[in-house]
Amino acid sequence: MECQSRRRSGELVRFYVEDRLSVLPRSYCPISAERVIAEITEGTVCARVLSDEGPVGLALFGTCRFAVDAILETTDGAVGGPVTGELDGTFVIFGDLSNLPELEGADDQSFQRWNVSPDRFVKQVTDILDEMAAKVPRSVDTKRGTMLAGEDSGGIHTILVESEDRVVLVRGDHVVAITDDALVVVDDDRVSVTTSQGRCVEIGRNTRLGPTDSGHPFSVPYSVGTLPFRALRRSWNKWYDWWR
């Protein structure tokens, strides 16, 4: 199976789904770093995703739990909190799969566990990759990090990216990005940037400046954003709009 799209520069990005369908014999952690961890449940059915340059990822059907420590230690104390979630259904992984366990061949029972047929799984994966290739104007560099994209049990689109100790989590309309020096939170109504020196800038309806404890990145209720917020939202949309 082949999914291809024309890049803006004119080159073609081609994604292939391997014909051989497999199953994970044991749980697998595609992302494991200091601030983020993702674990795929044992028995998840999968198929390798290839490009012209070689294997770039894995398409799966099953569940994947993840946790992100969106906590930044500042000079005034820690800011933020942990975020946990679970992908359920079809999801894809792009990145280094060197620690992927030896895959076993999938049979009908493997798919019956997830209440999905092999044809439906392949169709869903093909649609996702086709849409992704059409909207992401860059080839996949598996050495730079790992990306996990899918939906949770509530149907909320989720993208998790880990690259060189930098973590970005996009969950619906909310975004959290954390590095050693800063924590950026984008939710319904505000954009908040906190540095490790304890400085915090929030842009929203009630724009305010000064140090503050942002609390849980996805649970702080604020209302209505501003133009800068919308501009940032648009930039983030580039990453996950293909999923809609």
Add this chain to the structure above:
Amino acid sequence: MTDTSDDRLEREIEEVRRLRETLKRELEELRREREELRMLKRDYKEVPSPPGDDVPPRRIPVARPPRPPHHHPPPPHEHPPRPVIDLEALAESLEDMMAGLGEQISLAVKGVTDNAVRVRSPRVRVAHSRRRSKRRRDVESIPPERMARVLSPLGNVDRLRILDFLKDGGKSFNEIETYIGKTGSSLTHHLTPLIDAGYVVKGAVRGTYYVTVAGRLAYRLAQWLTSQVESEQTAQPRESEVRVEFEDEEDEVPDYDNGMPESEEEW
């Protein structure tokens, strides 16, 4: 034809007469002006410069008899003459008075220092509590239950030691066990109230514990409270101190429309 030429001649003669009258009036005005200028020149007397000096001779005003009043009609409303105040004299008298005061103060201070007299006066502290009084009222209205929710997680030496330990950065459960000297559920018993109060946050990835901004603040305030209470308990009573505080809230300002208060108690 002849009549016409005679009439024209008469008109010209009449016009010449009018012109002559006009010139006569103007000539008289010019003469009058010249006379006035002469009178003005007579009012100043030239003072010759000393011999050998290139300075032109000076002119000084000379007293002269008052001019006859003009024949112009007087203005409809004349202002009364303005009073003349001798400011120079007033300024001189003020300077003398200030100089006298300065000398008196200098003499008084000199006398005090020379005689080594120590004057003891009570300390007076003036506090202007208008802006803070509303906030103070809010703080003073906090019920004990609310205070207990904030303070009770800090009411244990192990919890305070945990907050102090986490001040240096996130720590794992094992590191806290080693530092505190308590293991398993004993340590969890102390960590859970701190997490519930928001003083400590636990990461979901590695289970690392971090002290939050609120935890740092609570710990610092506990240190401050301790120092204040201890210093108050150890300090000597200060009888000589007098505290004066002005509670000038708007709703507490007395009504002066009915007259000023008569006694000091009403202030």
